[in-house]
Amino acid sequence: MKTSWRSASLVAAAAAVLALTTACGQEQAGSASTGSQNVGAAAAADGYGSASGEGGAATGAGQQAAAAGEAAGQLAVATDKKLGEVLTDSAGFTLYRFDKDVAEPPRSNCEGDCLKTWPPVPADGATAPAGADASLIGEVTRSDGTKQLTIDGWPMYRYAKDTAAGDTKGQGVGGTWFASAPDGKKAEAAEPAGLSTRKDPELGEIVVDKKGMTVYRFMKDSAWPVKSACTGACLEKWPAVAPVDKNDTRGVVKKGLMTFDRPDGTQQMTVDCWPIYTFAGDREPGDTNGQGVGGTWYAVAPDGKPVGAPK
Structure with missing residues (x-):
């Protein structure tokens, strides 16, 4: 009797294992x-x-x-x-x-x-x-x-x-x-515009370049005729913004978006006809270390006005 009981138990156990294995296999099988x-x-x-x-x-x-x-x-x-x-x-x-x-x-x-x-x-x-x-x-x-x-x-x-x-x-x-993007296409960030705007917590809406660096105006420049008073060593601290296609901008007023020839033969971008620059003292996007420097350098608003400059 003991032998029969043990044989029956082994058969039942084997059947259970086989059933479980088959079920797991079916779970992952199929075309x-x-x-x-x-x-x-x-x-x-x-x-x-x-x-x-x-x-x-x-x-x-x-x-x-x-x-x-x-x-x-x-x-x-x-x-x-x-x-x-x-x-x-x-x-x-x-x-x-x-x-x-x-x-x-x-x-x-x-x-x-x-x-x-x-x-x-x-x-x-x-x-x-x-x-x-x-x-x-x-x-x-x-x-x-x-x-x-x-x-x-x-x-x-x-x-x-x-x-x-x-x-x-x-x-x-x-x-x-x-x-996946919300429309089922592959998710991918839009290519940054050559010039766009961002909301600064202290300055409000200001213009930034393709790398997200703050763009500035020099109060000693002139808009008409377009002329830059920043030359020589000045450009080491305040690099001129290179030309940007009008269609490669977002949020910036397009009127007065143009380029002009500098005395050294290079071209510089303008917003509202004012030459624009970045600041070497800004290390990363979001920095505004150039704001108010010397009482002559100010971040640029989307319409080209100097943000925070005295009237």
Whole structure:
């Protein structure tokens, strides 16, 4: 009797292990998912990176939420310093798109091991960010029958190595994975304009160059005829701003935007016909160390007026 009981127990245990193994295998198996038009299977994707660190699988709140296939909820738009506007889920985790997917008709080519690193975002419960075009939100039916969120046709994923809201560690992985912009395109910051404006906490709206450095006026210059009184050693402290195309400006009044020839043969930019400069004493964007120097140098307002200069 003891022998029979032990044999039966071993058989039951083996069957349980086999069932569990089969279920786990089925979870990760399958061909590429397709949209509602069922365009057929595609090859499994590669170049998706690894979700595992040295010695084991990645862990953390972000990975656990992604692995669990949590709904995205109310989508949101975050601003990243390098990427500009980035689409996130309701918890602030970045959503990604895959270059090897297809947007029209929607199809995901991330299957098998790819899904361990890039869990698909469920379509159920996802709503558009405030002020965004809700018609861009859609879904694609995956091979296992689940619905994956799409933005303008592009399937959306989380990245297993993003452990905190705001992380964008998946950006550029394999040269094929990119953070999604709110419209489903790849997120990328706009190229800075040659001249633009920024809000300074003390000076108000002032003009900055392409690097974000404060732009100044010299009270000893003249606007008509356009003439610079800063020459020689003066230019070492106050470099002249090089010519900028009118169309390469944002927020600056275009009237009076022009260039003029300096005595040394170089050209300098003007705002409202006034020559403009940067200051060598400003080390980083946001510095205004040149403001009021010598009672003759002042930051430039969008209309070309000197900010804070005595009237």
